[in-house]
Amino acid sequence: CCVRGLDWATGDEIPKAFVVLKVNGERPLTAETLMEYVASKVAGYKRVxxxxxxxxxxxxxxxxxxxxxxQLQQDKPVEAARSTRSRL
Structure with a gap:
């Protein structure tokens, strides 16, 4: 698991978790379950x-x-969208 700040045009950094799932016999982890768990452990502004x-x-x-x-992988779609809008 890795958590990064997601850079938006506003300059805000919103915590985003990158998770690699392990294959096991237990119930699968969902994004909602993970976000609820983290929210119960950290301050509101730090929650994923x-x-x-x-x-x-x-x-x-x-x-x-x-x-x-x-971060660079995450920014590629944003950069592509910006360049498409600027050409229109």
Missing amino acids: REVEFIAAIPKSLSGKILRRQL
């Missing part, structure tokens, strides 16, 4: 507002999470 399930979290050779790479 979005959850994205991904296949793997990018890591460096030393095993550290590459948070910047996740």
Whole structure:
């Protein structure tokens, strides 16, 4: 799991969790369940507002999470939408 601030045009950073699911016999984890759990443990402004399930979290050779790479992947659709609007 990795949590990043989601940069919007307003400059706000909204906490978004990137989660890799483990396959096991228990009931599957849902985004709502995860958000409710986190909300019960942290302050209101820190609660996760979005959850994205991904296949793997990018890591460096030393095993550290590459948070910047996740941020860049998240910003690609926003950049594409901005460039499309500017051409119209």
